[in-house]
Amino acid sequence: MKMYLPALTLLIFLASACGRKYEPINYGKDACAHCKMTIMDKRFAAEIVNEKGRVFKFDDITCLKAYTAELTTGSLLFVNDYAGHSAEPLDATKAVYLHHESFKSPMAGNLPAFADAAAAKALQDSLGLNLLTWESLP
Amino acid sequence: MTCIRTILFFLLLVPVGLSAAVIRTGPDSLLQHALDRAQPGDTILVAPGHYKQHEIVVRTPVTLIGESYPVFDGENKYQILIVSADNVRIQGITVQNTGRSSMVDMAGIRLQNVSRVTVSNCRVLNTTYGIYLQGSKFCVIENNEIRSSATDELQAGNGVHAWKSDSLLIRNNKISGHRDGIYFEFVTGSAIIGNISTNNVRYGLHFMFSHNDGYSRNTFRHNGAGVAVMYSKHVVMVGNTFGEHWGDASYGILLKDISDSRIEHNQFAHNTIGIFMEGSNRIHVLRNTFNANGWAMRVQASCEGNTIETNNFTENSFDVATNGTLMLNTWRNNYWDKYEGYDLNRDGTGDVPYHPVSVYSILSERIPSTMILYRSFLTNIIDQAEKIMPSIIPDQLRDDSPQTKKWKL
Numbered sequence: 001m002k003m004y005l006p007a008l009t010l011l012i013f014l015a016s017a018c019g020r021k022y023e024p025i026n027y028g029k030d031a032c033a034h035c036k037m038t039i040m041d042k043r044f045a046a047e048i049v050n051e052k053g054r055v056f057k058f059d060d061i062t063c064l065k066a067y068t069a070e071l072t073t074g075s076l077l078f079v080n081d082y083a084g085h086s087a088e089p090l091d092a093t094k095a096v097y098l099h100h101e102s103f104k105s106p107m108a109g110n111l112p113a114f115a116d117a118a119a120a121k122a123l124q125d126s127l128g129l130n131l132l133t134w135e136s137l138p
Numbered sequence: 139m140t141c142i143r144t145i146l147f148f149l150l151l152v153p154v155g156l157s158a159a160v161i162r163t164g165p166d167s168l169l170q171h172a173l174d175r176a177q178p179g180d181t182i183l184v185a186p187g188h189y190k191q192h193e194i195v196v197r198t199p200v201t202l203i204g205e206s207y208p209v210f211d212g213e214n215k216y217q218i219l220i221v222s223a224d225n226v227r228i229q230g231i232t233v234q235n236t237g238r239s240s241m242v243d244m245a246g247i248r249l250q251n252v253s254r255v256t257v258s259n260c261r262v263l264n265t266t267y268g269i270y271l272q273g274s275k276f277c278v279i280e281n282n283e284i285r286s287s288a289t290d291e292l293q294a295g296n297g298v299h300a301w302k303s304d305s306l307l308i309r310n311n312k313i314s315g316h317r318d319g320i321y322f323e324f325v326t327g328s329a330i331i332g333n334i335s336t337n338n339v340r341y342g343l344h345f346m347f348s349h350n351d352g353y354s355r356n357t358f359r360h361n362g363a364g365v366a367v368m369y370s371k372h373v374v375m376v377g378n379t380f381g382e383h384w385g386d387a388s389y390g391i392l393l394k395d396i397s398d399s400r401i402e403h404n405q406f407a408h409n410t411i412g413i414f415m416e417g418s419n420r421i422h423v424l425r426n427t428f429n430a431n432g433w434a435m436r437v438q439a440s441c442e443g444n445t446i447e448t449n450n451f452t453e454n455s456f457d458v459a460t461n462g463t464l465m466l467n468t469w470r471n472n473y474w475d476k477y478e479g480y481d482l483n484r485d486g487t488g489d490v491p492y493h494p495v496s497v498y499s500i501l502s503e504r505i506p507s508t509m510i511l512y513r514s515f516l517t518n519i520i521d522q523a524e525k526i527m528p529s530i531i532p533d534q535l536r537d538d539s540p541q542t543k544k545w546k547l
Contacts, residue, residue, distance in 0.1 A: 028339050
């Protein structure tokens with residue numbers, strides 16, 4: 001009987017820890033947490049799940065970047081794969097990025113995300129761009 | 139006499155020599171050939187019919203006139219008409235079924251770095267982007283019907299899309315079923331007048347980084363949201379109608395980081411939020427009608443220096459909502475139908491101030507689920523108590539001279 005309370009606490013803790021995951025974006029309905037625009041473009045959409053499990057959705061990686069300034073550590077950051085190869089969103093801190101105005105993202109951030117350098121290669125070469133990482137984002 | 143005859147001869151000849159040829163073309167010949175042969179100033183008459191021709195490039199200043207709306211079909215694969223010469227006029231043709239691509243913005247009619255081009259009386263049906271202007275100046279887009287059916291399509295483009303352009307006139311078009319009806323990005327000194335923009339997935343009209351523009355006498359109905367004006371300066375919004383924008387992220391006007399603008403003589407009826415303002419400064423909101431909206435206005439605490447005067451607020455669930463206690467905006471001479479004050483000297487101005495933010499609008503801002511108690515007996519008591527002694531509602535947000543009679547606007 002004495003074991004119940006710690007066990008229960010542990011269980012709730014684990015459950016809440018597991019529960020933190022990407023929540024699918026309802027395109028055309030959900031609004032961007034930063035700029036308030038309706039999220040329409042799958043290629044540039046992004047999401048933050050903070051340490052309490054609260055979900056913030058974004059229509060542009062620039063909006064996500066601007067929002068991270070207001071957050072404490074421990075949040076999960078997701079970005080969509082521009083190339084659309086992986087249906088699952090990418091970890092924003094591990095993804096690679098390009099930056100060029102011809103991408104025309106909703107908030108003119110123009111930062112498409114890719115799973116790795118190989119996925120970005122073709123576009124990177126054709127536009128002659130530098131590969132960016134999460135740390136080097138403008 | 140000979141001299142006069144010579145002069146007369148030249149007077150007659152010269153205009154004939156300069157006058158443009160009229161070229162006729164039909165579905166059996168390629169329009170591209172006719173365009174390549176044409177001299178500047180020529181007129182090309184396009185016979186009625188179904189043209190399976192695409193990526194037609196106009197490189198000379200000609201007038202292209204369709205007879206009974208000849209149809210140019212992109213067969214869901216291609217772009218249709220690309221204009222890359224100045225002084226081109228396009229009238230009375232139908233372009234339909236452009237391709238869809240995530241890499242290229244497929245357009246029905248594309249104006250590419252040109253000036254003084256007119257597109258009028260055309261039908262643009264089922265296209266990704268209807269009319270696409272890039273780097274163009276002094277262009278007129280008028281009396282067109284731009285229709286698509288992108289009800290839930292994510293790859294959808296905009297009806298009229300303008301990018302890095304200047305001095306455009308977008309007038310009397312009917313636009314529906316696109317992502318944004320009209321989209322302006324880095325566009326300056328332009329006017330949008332008398333358009334009807336309905337049933338677009340995102341916005342009826344959308345400004346991004348576009349300064350010194352104006353839109354007037356337009357109708358926005360049944361879009362995801364009416365108009366979004368973002369990161370722009372000096373935008374004049376006069377005489378428009380905003381209606382039937384319902385939903386979580388739906389507004390009549392969404393203002394985000396706007397300054398030095400004017401919102402005058404507009405009608406906001408049946409919207410979730412009439413005007414939503416965030417980070418917006420020095421905006422003059424006057425002589426508007428707010429009728430039967432969820433919230434007439436939501437003014438976030440990040441706004442300052444705005445003046446809201448001589449408006450009518452009627453039948454709104456909430457007149458005003460805000461998310462802070464600080465209020466650096468001026469509210470005066472508005473008519474509020476929820477005002478219960480008195481006017482002893484009968485000068486038409488109420489003697490006690492009106493607080494447009496109700497307790498419930500504050501509570502639902504903090505705890506959305508409290509809306510379940512809205513219009514219950516309990517809330518009425520709280521409302522009355524709060525009116526006598528304001529404690530929750532921001533005291534600075536008040537209209538010191540509320541009108542007791544509705545403005546005739």
